[in-house]
Amino acid sequence: MVFALLSRVYSAFGPPKVEKQKDGIIRFGILGAAQIAPLAIITPAINHPEVIIQAVAARDRKRAEEFAKKHGIPDVHDSYQAILDDPNIDAIFIPLPNSLHFEWAVRSIRAGKHVLLEKPSVNTAAEAEILFNLPELKGPNPPVLLEAFHNRFHPALQKFLSFIDHENVAHVHTDSMVPAWMTDKDNIGYNYKMGGGGMMMMGTYNFGMLRLIFGTEPQECTSCTVNTFEDGVHDQCDIDFKAQFRFPGGAIGEAETTMRGGLLWKPSEARVTHREVIVPDSALPASQEKARTRTATLHGFIHAVMWHRIDVRDEYVIRNKKDGSVVRKWTENNSYKAYSFKEAVESGGENAEQFKGFPGEVWWMSYRYQLEAFVNKVKGRPTQFWVSGEDSLNQMKMLDMAYLKSGLGLRPTSSFR
Ligand SMILES: NC(=O)C1=CN([C@@H]2O[C@H](COP(=O)(O)OP(=O)(O)OC[C@H]3O[C@@H](n4cnc5c(N)ncnc54)[C@H](OP(=O)(O)O)[C@@H]3O)[C@@H](O)[C@H]2O)C=CC1
Numbered sequence: 001m002v003f004a005l006l007s008r009v010y011s012a013f014g015p016p017k018v019e020k021q022k023d024g025i026i027r028f029g030i031l032g033a034a035q036i037a038p039l040a041i042i043t044p045a046i047n048h049p050e051v052i053i054q055a056v057a058a059r060d061r062k063r064a065e066e067f068a069k070k071h072g073i074p075d076v077h078d079s080y081q082a083i084l085d086d087p088n089i090d091a092i093f094i095p096l097p098n099s100l101h102f103e104w105a106v107r108s109i110r111a112g113k114h115v116l117l118e119k120p121s122v123n124t125a126a127e128a129e130i131l132f133n134l135p136e137l138k139g140p141n142p143p144v145l146l147e148a149f150h151n152r153f154h155p156a157l158q159k160f161l162s163f164i165d166h167e168n169v170a171h172v173h174t175d176s177m178v179p180a181w182m183t184d185k186d187n188i189g190y191n192y193k194m195g196g197g198g199m200m201m202m203g204t205y206n207f208g209m210l211r212l213i214f215g216t217e218p219q220e221c222t223s224c225t226v227n228t229f230e231d232g233v234h235d236q237c238d239i240d241f242k243a244q245f246r247f248p249g250g251a252i253g254e255a256e257t258t259m260r261g262g263l264l265w266k267p268s269e270a271r272v273t274h275r276e277v278i279v280p281d282s283a284l285p286a287s288q289e290k291a292r293t294r295t296a297t298l299h300g301f302i303h304a305v306m307w308h309r310i311d312v313r314d315e316y317v318i319r320n321k322k323d324g325s326v327v328r329k330w331t332e333n334n335s336y337k338a339y340s341f342k343e344a345v346e347s348g349g350e351n352a353e354q355f356k357g358f359p360g361e362v363w364w365m366s367y368r369y370q371l372e373a374f375v376n377k378v379k380g381r382p383t384q385f386w387v388s389g390e391d392s393l394n395q396m397k398m399l400d401m402a403y404l405k406s407g408l409g410l411r412p413t414s415s416f417r
């Protein structure tokens with residue numbers, strides 16, 4: 001197991017180079033020499049035959065030149081706009097501070113470029129409403145716009161969802177953390193004007209899980225408690241929070257995140273409790289019924305490539321229908337993993353066959369799965385999973401709900417139009 005982990009992580013961070021296709025290459029330009037760019041796009045592109053990272057621009061040209069040299073990027077432009085103006089560039093990766101996502105995504109779309117936009121897509125639902133409804137996205141052959149919700153493309157998350165019975169989910173708890181040593185107070189993530197805050201950085205993953213698990217949107221954020229540095233500078237940005245949402249039918253979804261976690265990284269966790277359901281069993285006499293109560297847990301819903309496990313616990317009871325008396329009771333516990341879709345099929349469980357033939361290798365990071373889908377979309381090929389504009393808009397509505405409830409207020413909305 002340790003060898004498999006080491007070998008997987010080694011290849012994930014240093015994937016085998018593939019030869020680039022002669023035709024039909026998608027050339028990306030990156031806006032900003034951002035920390036996340038190597039992980040989110042430069043490394044995945046090494047292994048994608050149809051993608052070349054062609055250009056980068058930074059506010060300071062020297063910084064862009066150093067970044068380009070380090071990552072083998074052929075072109076350096078003087079400004080973000082110069083990348084949009086370059087006819088050789090097909091797609092833009094936007095890893096800017098959240099407050100700049102809206103403006104540069106709109107500019108990119110208007111320049112006719114495809115856009116891979118870092119999460120969270122924008123600062124507020126008001127911005128999302130405009131961005132995802134741009135007229136340029138509605139015409140024939142519109143540019144592709146994707147919020148880079150990478151974890152949703154990983155097989156582990158999709159396999160986990162295959163055990164969820166959306167309509168009968170009663171309660172969900174999600175938690176995630178970042179060790180304190182990984183976050184710096186002066187990071188853009190704690191800068192209110194730049195759309196900072198723990199819910200924007202990490203909580204959005206928890207919120208996304210809740211929306212996927214319930215298969216619907218929250219009606220209300222019933223509570224949201226936050227902590228800030230309370231230093232008079234970063235007071236509008238949460239460093240940790242606990243939020244609770246009411247979903248249709250009264251089901252409860254919880255999200256808990258800290259950006260100042262302990263020394264060791266703890267995998268994120270989503271724990272789902274279902275209501276009891278009656279399951280058909282033709283072997284039973286007509287006087288009896290079989291009921292199941294399922295708890296399903298995904299350990300590692302953000303960085304599944306590092307490690308993850310799906311635990312499914314089914315408590316069964318056979319009862320006499322007439323008086324409810326118990327005939328038999330038992331529990332079945334099963335665990336699954338899905339580093340690739342092939343593994344998602346082979347590890348079994350209900351609905352496993354649906355993943356048959358889907359692409360990927362056990363060492364593909366969520367970012368690599370995401371890039372596969374992005375390219376397929378640009379090429380007009382089918383994609384197994386996607387994050388639609390409507391989905392991203394609903395995600396921002398949930399973030400707005402929580403920030404309003406917390407008392408920290410909405411993140412600033414851009415005046416760019
Ligand atoms: N998908 C994932 O796993 C992760 C996603 N993210 C997301 O990626 C985005 C960037 O995060 P991260 O890479 O950590 O951040 P960085 O601070 O490393 O990068 C932000 C970039 O924005 C540019 N920038 C432009 N204007 C400003 C400004 N006024 N102040 C500061 N920077 C500016 C800088 O570019 P320049 O080089 O031009 O100076 C910088 O390179 C965020 O939206 C974040 O939520 C972050 C971490 C993980």
Ligand SMILES: O=C1OC[C@@H](O)[C@H](O)[C@H]1O
Binds near residue numbers: 178202
């Ligand atoms: O977006 C993110 O995803 C992964 C986390 O580890 C990171 O800190 C966060 O900002």
